[in-house]
Amino acid sequence: MELRALRYFVAVADAGTVTGGSAAVHVSQPAVSRQIRGLEHELGVTLFARSEGGVRLTAAGTELLALARGLLEREALIKRTATSLAAGRLVSLTFAAPPTTLSDVIAPFLASRPADDGASPTPNVVARPSDDVFAALDEGADFVVAPAPAPSGLASMIIAELPVRAYVGSRPSADDEAQSHEAPRTLSLETLATADPLVVLPGRYPVRKVLARAFEDAGLAPAHLQEVDSPEAAQAIAASGRGIAVLTNDPRFGLVPRRVLDVDGQVLTQSLRAAWSPDHHAAGELAALAEDLRDFCARQYADDLA
Numbered sequence: 001m002e003l004r005a006l007r008y009f010v011a012v013a014d015a016g017t018v019t020g021g022s023a024a025v026h027v028s029q030p031a032v033s034r035q036i037r038g039l040e041h042e043l044g045v046t047l048f049a050r051s052e053g054g055v056r057l058t059a060a061g062t063e064l065l066a067l068a069r070g071l072l073e074r075e076a077l078i079k080r081t082a083t084s085l086a087a088g089r090l091v092s093l094t095f096a097a098p099p100t101t102l103s104d105v106i107a108p109f110l111a112s113r114p115a116d117d118g119a120s121p122t123p124n125v126v127a128r129p130s131d132d133v134f135a136a137l138d139e140g141a142d143f144v145v146a147p148a149p150a151p152s153g154l155a156s157m158i159i160a161e162l163p164v165r166a167y168v169g170s171r172p173s174a175d176d177e178a179q180s181h182e183a184p185r186t187l188s189l190e191t192l193a194t195a196d197p198l199v200v201l202p203g204r205y206p207v208r209k210v211l212a213r214a215f216e217d218a219g220l221a222p223a224h225l226q227e228v229d230s231p232e233a234a235q236a237i238a239a240s241g242r243g244i245a246v247l248t249n250d251p252r253f254g255l256v257p258r259r260v261l262d263v264d265g266q267v268l269t270q271s272l273r274a275a276w277s278p279d280h281h282a283a284g285e286l287a288a289l290a291e292d293l294r295d296f297c298a299r300q301y302a303d304d305l306a
Contacts, residue, residue: 003075005039006068008032009047013065017054077140090121090282093289096136097145099127100231104250105160105272106145109296130206134275143276143286145293147206147248150275155283157290160297161269164210165257166192167238167245185258186267189218192244192260197226199234199245207248210270211260218263272297 012021012032022029040047047061057065083091095106102125110123128136133146134154150156166187192198193215201208215221228234231249238245239253248270251257260268274290276283 001039001042002035003071005035006071008035009039009061010065010068010072012036012048012055013057013061016056090142090285092124093121093143094124094126094141095143095145096126096128096133096141098130098133098147100249101145101147101272102127104248105293105297105300108300109293112296129204131204137275137277142280142282143274143289145272145274147270147272150273153278154275155278155287156273156275157287157294158271159274159290159294160272160301162248162272163257163301164207164260164268164270165247165249165251166260167235167247167251167255167257185256186261187244187258188261189214189220189263189268192246193220193222195222195224195244197224197243198222199226199228199237199243201231201234201247202227202229207246207270210268211246214260214262214268 008021008025008027011024012018015021015024018029018033018036022032025032036047043064045060045064046058047064048055049058080092095102097106106125113120126136126141130146130148133144133148134151137144137154144150145159147162168187200211203209203212226237226243228237228245231247232252234245234247235249235252235255237243239255246260262268274293276286276290280286
C-alpha cells in the first residue's frame with residue numbers, strides 16, 4: 001500500500017469531489033482517480049459512492065478515513081524527526097507538564113523567548129497529570145517539567161524550588177497590599193493547622209504531599225481539611241473568605257500569597273524538575289534548555305524566596 005494513494009483518498013474525502021481533491025494535491029484528476037481505484041482494489045472495499053454531483057464516503061470509507069489520517073500524521077512525524085536529526089538540533093520541541101506548570105511556568109518562559117528567524121525550535125505543549133507526565137517522553141514529547149521526581153534512567157535537573165503559598169480567606173485591603181510589597185508576608189504551620197477550613201488539593205498532588213510531610217514533621221494535624229480538586233477553585237474559595245488555600249499556583253482573584261514557614265522558620269518549597277531522555281538526539285540542547293529554564297525560574301520566583 002502506498003501512502004500516496006492514502007493521501008489522495010483523504011484529499012478527495014475532504015474536498016467531496018475528485019476535482020477538488022486533485023487540486024489540493026496538485027495532481028491530475030485521472031491520476032487521482034486511478035490511484036483511488038487501485039486502493040479500493042487492494043483493500044477489497046469501495047471507499048466512495050460516485051455520482052454526477054461528486055463523491056461521498058461509503059460506510060467502509062468513513063471507517064478507514066480516520067486510520068488513513070493517522071498513518072499520514074505518523075509519516076509527517078517521521079519526516080519532522082528526520083529533519084531534526086539531519087540538522088543536528090531541535091526543529092520542534094514538545095513540552096509535557098501538568099496544567100498548572102504549563103500556565104505558571106512554561107507559558108511565561110515561552111513568552112520570554114522571542115522568535116529568532118527560525119533558529120529556535122517550534123514549541124508545542126502537552127498537558128498531562130503529575131502522576132503520568134513522564135510517560136509522555138515515550139509518546140513523542142521531548143521535555144517534561146513536573147513537580148515530581150523523575151524516574152530512573154532519565155536525565156533530569158531541579159529547575160526551581162517553588163514556594164508553597166497560603167492564600168488567606170479575605171481579599172486584602174489597600175493597606176495590606178502596600179504592606180505586602182514592603183515585606184513579603186508569611187504564615188506558620190501552626191496557623192494553618194487551626195484554619196477553618198484549610199483548603200487543599202487531593203493527595204495525588206505534589207504540593208499536598210509536601211504539606212502533609214511538613215505537618216507530620218511538626219507534629220501537627222489540621223483541624224479541618226477541605227479537599228478541592230482544582231487549584232483555581234481553591235483560590236476562589238479563599239477569595240470568598242471561606243478558608244485558607246495552600247498551593248504553589250500563581251495568585252488569582254486579587255489574592256496576595258503568603259509564604260508558608262516550616263518548624264525551622266524556613267520557606268516551605270516544592271521541587272520542580274525538568275527531565276528528558278539521555279538518548280535523545282538533541283540531549284545536549286535539552287540540557288541547555290533546562291539551564292535556561294532554571295535561570296528563568298530563579299528570576300520568576302526571586303521575590304518569593306528572598
